[in-house]
Amino acid sequence: MKSNNLDFTPDEFRRLLGRNADLIERYFSNQEEKKAYHAFPQPEVAGWFDEPLPEYGMDPDEVLDLVKERVLETATNNVGPYMYAYVMAGGTQVSILAEQLAATVNQNVGKWHLAPAMTEMEKRVVQWGSDLVGYGESVAGVLLSGGSAANLAGLTVARNLFFAKHNIREKGLFGIPPFTVYASQEVHSCVDKSLQVLGIGTRQLRKIATDEHYRMDPDALRDQVEKDKHEGFTPFCIVGTAGTVNTGAIDPLDILADIAEQYGMWYHIDGAYGVLAAALEELKPYYKGLERANSLALDFHKWLYQPFEAGCLMVKDWETLNQAYFKQADYLDTSLEDQRRLDFNEHYFQLSRSAKALKIWMSLKTYGAARMRNMIQKDIDLTHYLAEKVQESPDFELIATSHLAIVGFRYTGGIFEEEKIERMNRRLVPALEDDGRIFITGTKLKGKFALRACLINHRMQTHTLDYMLYVIGDVAQYVSDVVEE
Numbered sequence: 229m230k231s232n233n234l235d236f237t238p239d240e241f242r243r244l245l246g247r248n249a250d251l252i253e254r255y256f257s258n259q260e261e262k263k264a265y266h267a268f269p270q271p272e273v274a275g276w277f278d279e280p281l282p283e284y285g286m287d288p289d290e291v292l293d294l295v296k297e298r299v300l301e302t303a304t305n306n307v308g309p310y311m312y313a314y315v316m317a318g319g320t321q322v323s324i325l326a327e328q329l330a331a332t333v334n335q336n337v338g339k340w341h342l343a344p345a346m347t348e349m350e351k352r353v354v355q356w357g358s359d360l361v362g363y364g365e366s367v368a369g370v371l372l373s374g375g376s377a378a379n380l381a382g383l384t385v386a387r388n389l390f391f392a393k394h395n396i397r398e399k400g401l402f403g404i405p406p407f408t409v410y411a412s413q414e415v416h417s418c419v420d421k422s423l424q425v426l427g428i429g430t431r432q433l434r435k436i437a438t439d440e441h442y443r444m445d446p447d448a449l450r451d452q453v454e455k456d457k458h459e460g461f462t463p464f465c466i467v468g469t470a471g472t473v474n475t476g477a478i479d480p481l482d483i484l485a486d487i488a489e490q491y492g493m494w495y496h497i498d499g500a501y502g503v504l505a506a507a508l509e510e511l512k513p514y515y516k517g518l519e520r521a522n523s524l525a526l527d528f529h530k531w532l533y534q535p536f537e538a539g540c541l542m543v544k545d546w547e548t549l550n551q552a553y554f555k556q557a558d559y560l561d562t563s564l565e566d567q568r569r570l571d572f573n574e575h576y577f578q579l580s581r582s583a584k585a586l587k588i589w590m591s592l593k594t595y596g597a598a599r600m601r602n603m604i605q606k607d608i609d610l611t612h613y614l615a616e617k618v619q620e621s622p623d624f625e626l627i628a629t630s631h632l633a634i635v636g637f638r639y640t641g642g643i644f645e646e647e648k649i650e651r652m653n654r655r656l657v658p659a660l661e662d663d664g665r666i667f668i669t670g671t672k673l674k675g676k677f678a679l680r681a682c683l684i685n686h687r688m689q690t691h692t693l694d695y696m697l698y699v700i701g702d703v704a705q706y707v708s709d710v711v712e713e
């Protein structure tokens with residue numbers, strides 16, 4: 229007889245968990261033999277899910293079969309060693325265990341008593357994150373979906389506190405003269421989007437020129453701030469980037485902190501991609517000044533190898549977050565509770581929140597910071613290896629690299645006209661996608677289109693990088709006719 233809830237019998241549940249475990253284990257087997265991308269046409273993929281709302285359920289084994297066939301066997305192989313596009317970290321296996329357990333206890337980390345252990349664990353994970361990157365002893369923060377959310381949250385806190393004297397949380401921006409935000413030309417688009425969401429508007433975002441290493445030019449920043457002041461704007465916030473998405477450039481963070489201090493501005497750092505590499509002793513000098521930021525965005529789903537989603541906003545104390553977000557509501561009242569309990573809903577926008585800390589906590593407990601640092605170092609060593617290979621090869625041209633783990637390069641094999649090189653590389657991106665053996669995307673660097681490899685997947689090795697260059701060269705042969713036309 230069917231039970232009067234949605235649960236399986238204990239035996240059935242155990243059996244299905246076993247099947248899940250098999251599917252997961254098999255997904256990780258022979259990764260080096262698997263394609264990075266399966267080029268199914270969009271209508272075909274849409275067709276797999278094109279069905280009416282199922283009125284009656286089906287056998288869970290059949291559902292798992294469908295998931296295996298339509299999801300696992302077709303998934304873009306973000307966990308595999310041939311994924312070089314965007315910023316893809318591959319995930320840790322420990323985090324898979326954590327995600328299953330987090331779903332099991334189904335905690336809501338919006339209120340302490342709904343998630344006691346997960347709340348305290350999240351506070352600890354934020355502290356550990358700060359310890360890793362050197363943001364400082366005094367830290368408060370929240371886990372959120374990713375770098376975009378962390379930057380939006382940081383800029384929200386900045387706006388709400390900077391303009392507290394105008395009572396901005398009640399009055400909104402009405403009546404406040406325009407205020408300006410400063411970031412480099414290489415700033416991530418999520419900062420533009422955040423300013424649009426926050427009602428500040430991208431017209432007030434000053435994109436400051438960069439030097440030959442794609443770092444913000446502090447003299448240009450000072451000139452722009454002076455100009456804006458002269459023209460009646462209120463310089464409000466500097467956004468430094470600790471690892472740009474295009475090349476991994478780290479802005480001169482300490483000088484930016486000086487400028488923010490000099491002009492009484494908020495100082496926010498976008499460290500979504502690169503700040504976790506500050507865990508490496510050798511790289512620490514490049515991050516000097518990071519500890520002076522009023523707010524810091526980082527992403528554990530990037531360089532701490534977590535599965536999506538795991539972003540984080542850090543500030544210096546809990547009161548800052550509380551001032552930015554707290555909203556009294558009768559149904560959330562804590563006046564009858566022990567006030568030492570920290571409720572995340574009073575320190576961030578979300579009320580219901582998933583337990584993102586468990587996977588990070590379990591990863592750090594299992595691997596330890598030392599092993600994580602070794603992996604980050606390995607990624608950087610591999611980046612140097614790839615940059616050297618590119619430079620040595622007559623078929624490739626190195627366009628940009630940095631202290632972190634991104635290489636910008638072009639295929640040039642036997643092509644000498646700039647316009648044809650540009651055409652070849654633009655053509656290569658979709659051709660490589662169709663081919664599917666590796667996954668790489670492109671970007672524009674100082675006006676040139678370049679392939680961009682990001683190497684923060686702990687499963688990459690020197691031979692997988694050799695394979696990537698080999699496949700690019702191979703696919704280039706197929707598209708050379710088109711380029712010649």
Ligand SMILES: Cc1ncc(COP(=O)(O)O)c(C=O)c1O
Nearest residue numbers: 315374375376416472473500501
């Ligand atoms: C520098 C930087 N900032 C922000 C983001 C956005 O992060 P997310 O994709 O987690 O929203 C990225 C993503 O690559 C990034 O590299």
